[in-house]
Amino acid sequence: MNQDTTKIPQATAKRLPLYYRFIKNLYSSGKQRVSSKELSEAVKVDSATIRRDFSYFGALGKKGYGYNVNYLLSFFRKTLDQDALTKVVLIGVGNLGTAFLNYNFIKNNNTKIEMAFEVDESKVGTQVGDVPVFHLDDLEEKLEDQNIEVAILTVPASSAQNITDRLVSSKVKGILNFTPARLTVPDHIRIHHIDLAVELQSLVYFLKHYSEDDTEMSQDGIISE
Amino acid sequence: MNQDTTKIPQATAKRLPLYYRFIKNLYSSGKQRVSSKELSEAVKVDSATIRRDFSYFGALGKKGYGYNVNYLLSFFRKTLDQDALTKVVLIGVGNLGTAFLNYNFIKNNNTKIEMAFEVDESKVGTQVGDVPVFHLDDLEEKLEDQNIEVAILTVPASSAQNITDRLVSSKVKGILNFTPARLTVPDHIRIHHIDLAVELQSLVYFLKHYSEDDTEMSQDGIISE
Numbered sequence: 001m002n003q004d005t006t007k008i009p010q011a012t013a014k015r016l017p018l019y020y021r022f023i024k025n026l027y028s029s030g031k032q033r034v035s036s037k038e039l040s041e042a043v044k045v046d047s048a049t050i051r052r053d054f055s056y057f058g059a060l061g062k063k064g065y066g067y068n069v070n071y072l073l074s075f076f077r078k079t080l081d082q083d084a085l086t087k088v089v090l091i092g093v094g095n096l097g098t099a100f101l102n103y104n105f106i107k108n109n110n111t112k113i114e115m116a117f118e119v120d121e122s123k124v125g126t127q128v129g130d131v132p133v134f135h136l137d138d139l140e141e142k143l144e145d146q147n148i149e150v151a152i153l154t155v156p157a158s159s160a161q162n163i164t165d166r167l168v169s170s171k172v173k174g175i176l177n178f179t180p181a182r183l184t185v186p187d188h189i190r191i192h193h194i195d196l197a198v199e200l201q202s203l204v205y206f207l208k209h210y211s212e213d214d215t216e217m218s219q220d221g222i223i224s225e
Numbered sequence: 226m227n228q229d230t231t232k233i234p235q236a237t238a239k240r241l242p243l244y245y246r247f248i249k250n251l252y253s254s255g256k257q258r259v260s261s262k263e264l265s266e267a268v269k270v271d272s273a274t275i276r277r278d279f280s281y282f283g284a285l286g287k288k289g290y291g292y293n294v295n296y297l298l299s300f301f302r303k304t305l306d307q308d309a310l311t312k313v314v315l316i317g318v319g320n321l322g323t324a325f326l327n328y329n330f331i332k333n334n335n336t337k338i339e340m341a342f343e344v345d346e347s348k349v350g351t352q353v354g355d356v357p358v359f360h361l362d363d364l365e366e367k368l369e370d371q372n373i374e375v376a377i378l379t380v381p382a383s384s385a386q387n388i389t390d391r392l393v394s395s396k397v398k399g400i401l402n403f404t405p406a407r408l409t410v411p412d413h414i415r416i417h418h419i420d421l422a423v424e425l426q427s428l429v430y431f432l433k434h435y436s437e438d439d440t441e442m443s444q445d446g447i448i449s450e
Contacts (some may be wrong), residue, residue, distance in 0.1 A: 010431070011435065013427070013430055013431065014427050015424035016229070016427075016430060017422070017423045017427055017430065018420070018423055021405075021423075027273070027328060028348035042407060043407060044407050044408075044416075080430060081429075081430075081433055086429045088425070089269035094324065095320045095321070095323040095327060096320070096321065096324040099319065099320035099321040099324060099421075100421065102320060103421060103422065110426070110429070111425050111426060111429055149432060150425070150428060150429060150432070152425070173432050174428050174431070174432045176424060176425060176428050180246075182267060182268060183269075184267045190428065190431055190432055190433075191269075191449040192424060192427070192428045193269075194419065194424060195243070196324075196325065196328060197242070197328065198242045198243055198246075199401060199417060200313070200336050200375070200377070201240055201305070201335070201336060202238070202239045202241075202403060202417070203375060203399050203401050203402075203415065203417045204306075204311045204335070204375060205238055205242065205305060205306075205337055205397070206235070206238065206399070206415055206417075207242060207374060207375070207398050207399045207415055208306055209238065
């Protein structure tokens with residue numbers, strides 16, 4: 001791939017997994033080509049945005065023809081490194097953590113939760129969604145000989161920073177933070193933060209302050225201004 | 226309030242609940258004023274963005290002084306309608322739904338989950354996190370005399386569209402969709418979509434394609450390009 005994908009806008013990059021999933025579905029259903037309008041209706045992102053996103057990767061489509069599904073699929077597979085599996089660790093096997101473990105990520109993705117950690121002794125030693133649950137005390141030891149770069153944090157906010165510090169000392173490079181805590185990390189660690197309360201309050205705010213046809217909003221959590 | 230807050234960018238609007246929470250914490254701890262730098266470190270949004278966000282609301286701060294915490298608090302409380310309670314319904318009391326019900330929204334927010342719906346008979350008739358769980362068959366009947374405008378959807382993807390259609394027929398105006406399904410709704414319904422697999426894959430993509438100091442990323446799920 002000669003395209004320098006590191007230069008695409010991050011908002012575009014964030015939509016790639018979404019495009020990939022639907023292109024895979026199209027491919028499975030035997031579809032050979034797709035228009036930006038059809039894609040738009042499926043992924044709920046306006047077609048101008050789709051065309052702009054795709055343009056960063058060069059001329060993927062042809063006017064009046066649309067996009068070749070097979071080409072798109074192999075393109076996105078390469079771009080998203082679908083052939084390389086990323087190992088993930090999950091900390092905190094509460095309700096939210098259990099939801100993650102039962103969610104079959106690998107079906108649509110190149111990520112796999114390898115192991116989970118918990119302090120509740122009744123869960124330690126069990127398997128949840130085929131993922132082994134270890135005691136949090138053994139975190140460093142278990143991570144040592146694994147090549148795990150991503151952690152999902154579903155612990156109480158009060159222990160989030162302490163566990164983050166321990167993850168940072170290991171090889172973890174990215175954290176998906178579901179706690180309300182704002183974490184302090186070195187610059188080389190990337191954190192994506194998803195706060196359920198903020199998401200809910202944000203929806204309420206938009207309902208009250210933005211009329212229905214005021215602005216187009218994509219469904220993928222990215223708001224187009 | 227004379228400010229026309231409907232004209233602020235949606236990305237700014239999405240950060241308001243976050244600002245509000247930390248300003249409330251500052252207020253509780255007795256702090257009288259705060260600089261944009263201090264706010265920045267607390268909420269992990271760069272201070273230029275904070276100053277720009279605040280500027281949409283008029284001159285809230287003074288150079289060399291920072292922001293008056295008391296003023297900010299009452300301003301955000303008004304802007305976010307903290308004095309009006311928004312009633313929420315949750316559909317699907319699985320692991321993710323249970324996590325929501327146990328999450329004490331009202332502590333930091335003006336939202337309250339009033340009731341939950343489920344098809345699993347073992348959960349119907351119980352209370353989870355003080356929220357009563359009803360059978361999904363009774364959805365229309367139970368919603369009829371309630372003023373519930375927001376729904377949280379934590380059901381299997383296969384039933385998401387059908388339940389959405391039923392919610393749309395009631396008074397629900399906004400849906401927080403946690404299923405992987407892309408929902409089709411009339412224009413006057415607002416959907417915010419949070420897809421756990423897409424969030425994870427997106428983090429992995431950024432780890433592989435963006436070097437640590439390439440771009441500043443805020444932790445609130447909004448990516449600054």
